[in-house]
Amino acid sequence: AYISALSQIPNAHPSTPFSRLWMLWNKLQGRQNRARFAAHERLGPVVRIGPQELSINCIDDGVRTIYGSGFDKHVWTPYMFTMLHGKGHAERKRMFANVYSKSYIQNSLRLKDISRVIISGRLRNELVSWASHGGTVDVLKKSKACLMDLTSAWIFGLEYGTNFLEDPKEAEEFFTPFRGTFGGFFWRSEFHHITRLLQYIGVHLVPKEAAPCREKIQEWCSAKCVALLATKMNPMSSASQKITDSADYPLVYSQLRGGLENSTLPPEKLERTLSMELLDHMVAGHDATGITMAYLLYELSQRQSLQRSLRAELKKHLNPNPETLVHHIDTCILLDAILKETLRLYSANPGPWPRVVPSEIHVGHFSSIPAGTIISASSYALHRNSEVFPRPEEWRPERWLDASDTQRKEMMRWFWAFGSGSRMCIGSHLAIHSEFVLVFVLVFVQGVFIL
Numbered sequence: 150a151y152i153s154a155l156s157q158i159p160n161a162h163p164s165t166p167f168s169r170l171w172m173l174w175n176k177l178q179g180r181q182n183r184a185r186f187a188a189h190e191r192l193g194p195v196v197r198i199g200p201q202e203l204s205i206n207c208i209d210d211g212v213r214t215i216y217g218s219g220f221d222k223h224v225w226t227p228y229m230f231t232m233l234h235g236k237g238h239a240e241r242k243r244m245f246a247n248v249y250s251k252s253y254i255q256n257s258l259r260l261k262d263i264s265r266v267i268i269s270g271r272l273r274n275e276l277v278s279w280a281s282h283g284g285t286v287d288v289l290k291k292s293k294a295c296l297m298d299l300t301s302a303w304i305f306g307l308e309y310g311t312n313f314l315e316d317p318k319e320a321e322e323f324f325t326p327f328r329g330t331f332g333g334f335f336w337r338s339e340f341h342h343i344t345r346l347l348q349y350i351g352v353h354l355v356p357k358e359a360a361p362c363r364e365k366i367q368e369w370c371s372a373k374c375v376a377l378l379a380t381k382m383n384p385m386s387s388a389s390q391k392i393t394d395s396a397d398y399p400l401v402y403s404q405l406r407g408g409l410e411n412s413t414l415p416p417e418k419l420e421r422t423l424s425m426e427l428l429d430h431m432v433a434g435h436d437a438t439g440i441t442m443a444y445l446l447y448e449l450s451q452r453q454s455l456q457r458s459l460r461a462e463l464k465k466h467l468n469p470n471p472e473t474l475v476h477h478i479d480t481c482i483l484l485d486a487i488l489k490e491t492l493r494l495y496s497a498n499p500g501p502w503p504r505v506v507p508s509e510i511h512v513g514h515f516s517s518i519p520a521g522t523i524i525s526a527s528s529y530a531l532h533r534n535s536e537v538f539p540r541p542e543e544w545r546p547e548r549w550l551d552a553s554d555t556q557r558k559e560m561m562r563w564f565w566a567f568g569s570g571s572r573m574c575i576g577s578h579l580a581i582h583s584e585f586v587l588v589f590v591l592v593f594v595q596g597v598f599i600l
C-alpha cells in the first residue's frame with residue numbers, strides 16, 4: 150500500500166494506507182466530519198483516509214475538479230439522490246428539474262396557496278396559541294412537522310399532503326420510527342448492510358419497530374400515489390389535465406409520473422420507482438430544512454437586537470404577508486445573511502459526498518491520482534476555513550453584510566451547503582423559500598420572539 154500512487158499524500162492516521170477502520174470508527178462515533186477536519190488542519194487540504202480514499206478541503210484543484218466534472222457517486226441505489234451514474238441520473242433529473250427551479254418556485258400560484266394555508270393559516274394559529282399559553286415548544290419537532298406539510302403539499306398537492314402541524318399524533322407515528330434510524334443514516338451508509346445482516350441473526354442495531362422505517366415511509370408515499378391515481382390526478386387523464394392547466398403548474402408527482410411513463414422503465418417498476426423517488430424528496434424536504442430552521446431559531450432567539458432589525462427589514466420591504474415574500478427574496482438581505490450563516494455553521498447535510506475518479510487527475514499539489522480513487526469533500530470542513538470565514542465557529546450573520554465584494558465572492562466560492570455541479574441539491578430554492586416564509590411568520594407573531 151505504501152508504494153501506491155496515494156502514498157505521496159499525508160495519512161489522516163497511520164492505519165489509513167492499509168484499512169478504512171479509522172474512518173469507520175469515527176463514523177460510528179458520529180464524529181467523522183470533526184476527525185476529517187482535524188486531519189486537514191494538521192496536514193493540509195488533501196489527506197488520505199483509506200487505502201483508496203482521499204478527503205479534500207480546497208476549491209481550486211479540489212471541489213471544482215471533483216464535483217464540476219460529473220464524477221460518479223459510489224454507493225448505488227436506483228433513485229436520484231444516490232443514483233450512481235451520470236447518464237441515468239441526468240435523465241431522471243430532467244424529468245422534474247423544472248419544478249424545482251427558482252423561477253418556477255417564484256411564479257407558482259400553487260406554492261402561494263400552500264404558503265397561505267400552511268404558514269399563514271395553520272402555523273400562525275399554532276404560534277398564537279403557543280405565545281398565549283407561554284409554554285415550551287419543541288422547535289425541531291414543530292419545524293419538521295411544518296416542513297413536511299409544506300414539502301408533501303408541494304409534491305402531492307394540498308389536499309393530499311400531511312397535516313402534521315394540526316395532527317401531532319400522526320406526526321409522532323411518522324417521526325418516531327424515522328428518528329430510530331438516526332434520520333435515515335442506517336439506510337444509506339455501508340452500515341445499512343451490516344444492520345440487515347445482523348437482523349438475520351436477531352441483533353437489532355436500531356429498535357426493531359424502527360428498522361422497516363424506510364418501508365413505512367415508502368408505503369405512505371405509495372398510498373399517496375394510489376390515492377392520487379384514484380382521484381384521477383394522473384397527468385395522463387383528462388381530469389388531471391384540467392387540474393394541471395387551470396391551477397398553474399404541475400405537481401412534482403404528476404411531472405415525475407409523466408416522465409417515468411415516457412421512459413424506458415418497465416411498467417411493473419413504475420410504482421416503486423415513483424414512490425421511492427418521491428420519498429427521497431420528502432425526507433430531504435423536511436429533515437435538512439427542519440434542522441436548519443431549528444438552529445436558526447435557536448441563534449435568533451438569543452439576539453434581540455437582530456430580531457428587531459429583521460422585523461424592520463421585513464416591514465420595510467413588504468406588507469406582513471408571506472405569500473408575496475417569494476417575489477422579494479432578493480431584497481431581504483438581512484434574512485438572507487441569517488439563513489446563509491445558519492447553513493454555513495450548521496450545515497444540515499454536511500457530507501462528506503464521495504465521488505469516484507474516472508481517470509487520472511491531480512488534486513491540490515498532488516498529481517497522478519489514479520482512476521478508482523474515492524474522493525470526498527464536506528461543507529463541514531469547507532465552511533470552517535478561517536481565512537475565508539474568520540472565527541468560523543461563531544454564528545455571525547454580520548460577516549455576510551460587512552464583507553467587501555471581493556470577500557463576499559470568496560465566501561460564496563466556499564459556501565457549499567447545497568453541494569455543487571450536476572448532483573447539487575435540486576431542492577435548494579424550495580428550501581430557501583420555505584425557510585424564508587417560516588421566519589417571516591415567526592417574527593410577525595407577537596410574543597414568539599421578544600420584540
Ligand code: HEM
Nearest residue numbers: 229230430433434437438498502567568572574575576580
Ligand atoms: C436546508 C435544506 C437542504 C440542504 C442543506 C440540502 C443539501 C443537499 C446536498 C449537499 C446535496 C448534494 C449531495 C451530493 O452531492 O451527493 C443534496 C442533494 C439533493 N437534495 Fe437537498 N438539501 C436541502 C433541501 C432539499 C429539499 C427541500 C429537497 C426536495 C424537496 C431536496 C432534494 C434533494 C435531492 C433530490 C438531491 C439529489 C440531487 C442529485 O443527486 O442530483 N433537498 N441536498
